Amino acid sequence: MKLLKVTGSLLLSSSLLFGCANSDENSAKETVKETKNIKSDSLSGVTDEYRKYAIGEIEEFVKATEAFTTAVKNGDVDNAKALYATSRVHYERAEPIAEVFGDLDPKIDAREGDVPEAEWGGYHRIEKGLWVENTTTGYEQYAEQLMKDVNLLRAKVDTVEVTPDLLITGAVDLLNEVSTSKVTGEEDRYSHTDLFDFAANVEGADKIFQLLNPALKEKNKDLSTEIQTRFDEVFSLLNKHKIDGGYKIYTDLSEAEVKELSQAIDALAEPLSQIGIVTEAL
Amino acid sequence: MSKKEYFIEEESLGVKKVSRRDMLKTAGVGGVGILIGASGIGSMLSITEGKASSAKDVVSFYGKHQSGITTKPQNHVYFAALDVTTSRKNDLITLFKEWTHASALMSEGKPIGELTSNEFLPPKDTGEAEGLSASNLTITFGVGPSLFVKDNQDRFGLKLKQPKELVDLPAFSLDALEEEWTGGDLCIQACADDMQVAFHAVRNLIRIARGKAVLRWAQPGFQRTKQADAKEGTPRNLFGFKDGTVNPDVKSEKQMNEHVWVQPGDGPNWLQNGSYLVVRRIQMFIEVWDRTNLKEQENTFGRYRDTGAPFGQKNEFDKLDIHHKQPNGEDTIPVDSHVRLSHGDGSQQILRRGYSYSNGMDLKTGSFDAGLLFLSFQRSPSKQFIPIQKRLSSMDKLNEYISHRGSALFACLPGTKNGGFIGETLFT
Numbered sequence: 001m002k003l004l005k006v007t008g009s010l011l012l013s014s015s016l017l018f019g020c021a022n023s024d025e026n027s028a029k030e031t032v033k034e035t036k037n038i039k040s041d042s043l044s045g046v047t048d049e050y051r052k053y054a055i056g057e058i059e060e061f062v063k064a065t066e067a068f069t070t071a072v073k074n075g076d077v078d079n080a081k082a083l084y085a086t087s088r089v090h091y092e093r094a095e096p097i098a099e100v101f102g103d104l105d106p107k108i109d110a111r112e113g114d115v116p117e118a119e120w121g122g123y124h125r126i127e128k129g130l131w132v133e134n135t136t137t138g139y140e141q142y143a144e145q146l147m148k149d150v151n152l153l154r155a156k157v158d159t160v161e162v163t164p165d166l167l168i169t170g171a172v173d174l175l176n177e178v179s180t181s182k183v184t185g186e187e188d189r190y191s192h193t194d195l196f197d198f199a200a201n202v203e204g205a206d207k208i209f210q211l212l213n214p215a216l217k218e219k220n221k222d223l224s225t226e227i228q229t230r231f232d233e234v235f236s237l238l239n240k241h242k243i244d245g246g247y248k249i250y251t252d253l254s255e256a257e258v259k260e261l262s263q264a265i266d267a268l269a270e271p272l273s274q275i276g277i278v279t280e281a282l
Numbered sequence: 283m284s285k286k287e288y289f290i291e292e293e294s295l296g297v298k299k300v301s302r303r304d305m306l307k308t309a310g311v312g313g314v315g316i317l318i319g320a321s322g323i324g325s326m327l328s329i330t331e332g333k334a335s336s337a338k339d340v341v342s343f344y345g346k347h348q349s350g351i352t353t354k355p356q357n358h359v360y361f362a363a364l365d366v367t368t369s370r371k372n373d374l375i376t377l378f379k380e381w382t383h384a385s386a387l388m389s390e391g392k393p394i395g396e397l398t399s400n401e402f403l404p405p406k407d408t409g410e411a412e413g414l415s416a417s418n419l420t421i422t423f424g425v426g427p428s429l430f431v432k433d434n435q436d437r438f439g440l441k442l443k444q445p446k447e448l449v450d451l452p453a454f455s456l457d458a459l460e461e462e463w464t465g466g467d468l469c470i471q472a473c474a475d476d477m478q479v480a481f482h483a484v485r486n487l488i489r490i491a492r493g494k495a496v497l498r499w500a501q502p503g504f505q506r507t508k509q510a511d512a513k514e515g516t517p518r519n520l521f522g523f524k525d526g527t528v529n530p531d532v533k534s535e536k537q538m539n540e541h542v543w544v545q546p547g548d549g550p551n552w553l554q555n556g557s558y559l560v561v562r563r564i565q566m567f568i569e570v571w572d573r574t575n576l577k578e579q580e581n582t583f584g585r586y587r588d589t590g591a592p593f594g595q596k597n598e599f600d601k602l603d604i605h606h607k608q609p610n611g612e613d614t615i616p617v618d619s620h621v622r623l624s625h626g627d628g629s630q631q632i633l634r635r636g637y638s639y640s641n642g643m644d645l646k647t648g649s650f651d652a653g654l655l656f657l658s659f660q661r662s663p664s665k666q667f668i669p670i671q672k673r674l675s676s677m678d679k680l681n682e683y684i685s686h687r688g689s690a691l692f693a694c695l696p697g698t699k700n701g702g703f704i705g706e707t708l709f710t
Contacts, residue, residue: 168402230493263496267367270492276402 043278046211047162053207054097058157061090065150069143072126072136081130085193085246088123092200093207095177096170098153100160107149111186121145124188131190168276171208174201175269183262185250195247198261199238205272206231215278223274230268237264339475340416343382343389345697347543347555348704350420351633351659352532355517356473357507359637360480361561361655362500363466363690364491366429371438371709377494378705381423381487382698388483391416394490408489411482419474421483423704424559424692429467443708445549447558447663448693454675456686463563463688466498471559471657475508499688501563503637503655516590516598520638520652521571521683523583524590527598528624530631541631541666542659552707555696560632560667562656563639563688569649571683582679584619592621602628618679626673630666632658653684663691 064087071080091098091109099105106115108122121142129139136143181187182198209216209227217224237260241248253261341349368374384394391414395406429437430444450465470487474480481502488497505517519525530537539545544553571579580587590598594606594614602625606614615622640652660666675681695704 165402226493263367266496267493270489273404276400279402280400 043164043167043212043215046215047164047167049211050167050208051097051160051162053211054094054160054162055157057090057094057204058098058154061087061094062150062154064090065147069147072143073140075136077130077134077136080126080136081191084123084127084130084191085188085196088193089196089200089203092177092197093204095174095201095204096166096208097157097160097162100166101153101156104149104153104156108146108153111181111189122149124190127188127190164279167208167212168279171205171212171275172269172273174205174208175265175272177201178265179262179269183258183265185258188250192249192251193247194250195238195241195253199247202231202234202238202265206235209272209275212275212278216275219277219280220274223271223277226271227268227275230264230271234261234264234268237261337391337416339418340390341418341420343386343421344700347557347697348420348422348694349389349697350422350471350473351542351557351635351694352538353418353420353473354532355505355635355637356418356420356480357475357505358473358477358480359503359655359657360472360477360484360500361503361657362470362472362484362488363426363498363561364468364470364488364495365498366437366467366495368494369437371440373494374438374705375703375709377491378423378709379703380490382703384486384490385421385483385704386700388486389416389419389421391419394486408482408486410485411479414476414479417474417476417479419472419479419483421487422471422473422559422694424469424471424694425705425708426466426468426690426692428465432467440708443550443552445553445693447549448691451560451663451671451689451691452668454671454686456675456681457689458685458687459689460687463499463501464690466690466692468495469559469561469690469692477502477504501639501641501655501688503639505637519654520566520568520640521579521583523579523585523587524598525636525654526634527585527590528602528631530633532633537631538633540661542633542661544661548661553693553696554707557659557661557694558663558667559692559694560656560658560660560663561688561690561692562654562686564654564656565651565685565687566653567649567683567685568652574683581616582620582683584615584621593619616679618677620674620678620680623673623678624670626670630670632660632666632670634658653687659694 064083068080068083068087071083098108106119106122109124110120110122111124112120112128114120123146125142126136126139126146129135129142178198178201182194182201185192185194187197188194209231213224213228216227238247241253241257341353343349366374387394388411391411393407393409393412397405425448427444427448427450430440430448431437470484472480472483472487474483484500508514511517516524516527530541532538542557544556544558546554548554574582576587580593585592589596591600592602592615594603595601602615602621604613604615604622604625608614634656635658636654636656638652639655640650642651643649644651658667675686696707698704698706
């Protein structure tokens with residue numbers, strides 16, 4: 001049922017896009033800004049589609065966080081460790097939307113030192129307990145609060161207005177997240193599960209690219225091909241580090257492998273940063 | 283901003299002094315006058331835009347030879363070695379075409395792309411050189427041995443074009459090369475009288491290369507600035523000695539053809555009018571040097587620190603007399619001195635264009651990580667740099683105070699005309 005709905009919406013979005021291109025030609029003398037608005041409106045099919053994707057990921061995130069926090073509260077260290085990285089990927093994929101709520105993001109995802117010690121909670125606080133102290137004892141309250149915050153996030157996400165701007169900026173932002181915190185191994189500094197977050201950010205960016213790609217192909221086929229090639233390269237590098245259905249821990253990567261990943265992200269993000277041309281008239 | 287600074291800026295923009303003086307006269311003197319002058323300069327700036335090629339501090343990118351080789355050394359260098367990541371020759375051609383286009387613009391002090399009206403796109407030019415003069419920017423490109431063959435692979439079908447001279451330099455005694463400062467498929471040498479202009483150039487070229495090539499290593503370098511040395515004497519290195527006294531005359535076409543430019547018959551035609559660039563990143567143990575007495579320092583070089591004159595002579599440019607003896611029969615210029623070994627029999631000459639560097643602290647020792655980014659251009663490494671370095675590495679007294687940490691050899695491509703591109707002779 002869900003799948004059918006998606007297909008319908010995709011078709012709708014493409015027809016809107018192509019339909020609008022003609023009307024742009026008719027009003028060629030309009031100022032750039034006006035053209036942009038018209039064009040932005042025509043991306044609404046895409047933005048609706050992305051909204052569904054992001055909400056879907058947040059719903060998965062709620063479920064996964066439920067399992068994770070339950071394990072923490074039950075004192076099941078091994079299970080909590082096993083669920084930690086895979087829970088977070090849903091959040092990392094939908095980060096452009098999740099981060100809209102400036103008050104909730106730090107509560108859920110702040111790393112040590114990002115916020116005053118007294119306010120520090122969320123995933124990374126529990127991560128520290130699990131990996132540094134090998135315990136859940138004393139962390140039940142953080143699990144409790146984390147669940148509340150994630151539920152609140154789910155409720156608030158419905159109110160987000162997804163604009164083309166959010167998509168265009170979000171795609172590159174996801175990769176910038178990778179460049180500035182995942183590549184350095186600072187995201188999951190106790191569990192070293194950074195590659196899960198890394199891959200999830202790239203997947204989130206890829207989703208946006210795939211949604212905008214039909215419009216992009218119309219504008220610049222070469223750019224579309226180049227971005228696709230660069231995504232393929234990043235995914236194939238990530239695949240090299242897959243192990244037991246997940247990823248190697250980050251500290252097992254050699255310096256050369258980390259550099260290779262970092263430079264592959266740069267090579268992808270540069271052409272991806274041109275994706276904003278979809279807002280221009282044909 | 284002081285009045286003095288204004289005059290410097292004005293000159294570098296190529297603005298006529300008369301109009302400037304007139305304006306100052308009209309505007310009056312003092313703070314108010316300067317303020318009014320400020321807006322005046324702004325409007326003059328827009329008038330001079332587009333005419334940058336007539337400005338004093340523009341070195342033309344196009345020409346028979348690449349710029350940045352016989353160009354009078356600028357105050358700063360930003361040197362970058364790159365690894366090529368693409369496996370397609372066509373990507374390389376595209377890269378060099380885009381590089382040529384961008385370099386020609388930046389050499390004129392222009393941004394590499396128009397500002398787009400679409401705010402959803404990042405600007406084409408990174409922007410930090412906005413409003414700055416060309417600052418004599420030169421950008422020089424080279425190709426390393428590994429572009430031709432790497433891991434026994436003829437990567438781009440260029441193997442047959444690899445010159446015999448373009449092979450890794452031999453290991454010299456006392457070499458302490460580190461992978462992180464060694465080699466490279468390509469190189470970019472950006473020199474300018476302003477560090478921000480030089481860095482801007484390399485930054486934008488690396489950005490253009492994304493997906494095709496990546497940074498392998500990079501090293502900025504400096505000399506005393508021309509502002510600081512109005513007489514423009516030979517720069518001193520970080521040991522306090524004049525460095526670069528003996529260089530062939532860049533104004534002599536004959537000497538350049540003999541020592542620097544690759545000539546017909548030297549090797550593959552594609553490199554004709556190009557040159558070989560040797561890069562050595564030489565760490566200098568300045569703390570050790572600083573506790574060495576003056577006599578010993580001067581014996582190490584074979585020159586007087588103060589004047590730069592070779593032992594036994596009065597002036598810096600006086601001829602080296604290696605046969606000169608002391609009353610006690612000893613050589614005046616010690617046999618293990620740097621100047622004597624570099625000179626050899628005087629038959630090998632290289633065009634040195636080095637810069638000092640300081641990279642903060644050496645984390646292992648707590649000493650300065652400082653030294654010389656040695657850059658030399660020559661027609662034939664095997665006949666020029668290599669024999670010189672063999673002599674130096676075997677017995678140079680200076681070796682007690684230095685360590686070669688990085689090394690690379692590049693073939694610097696011939697120049698190109700407007701409409702062509704650097705590398706055209708190699709890739710097509």
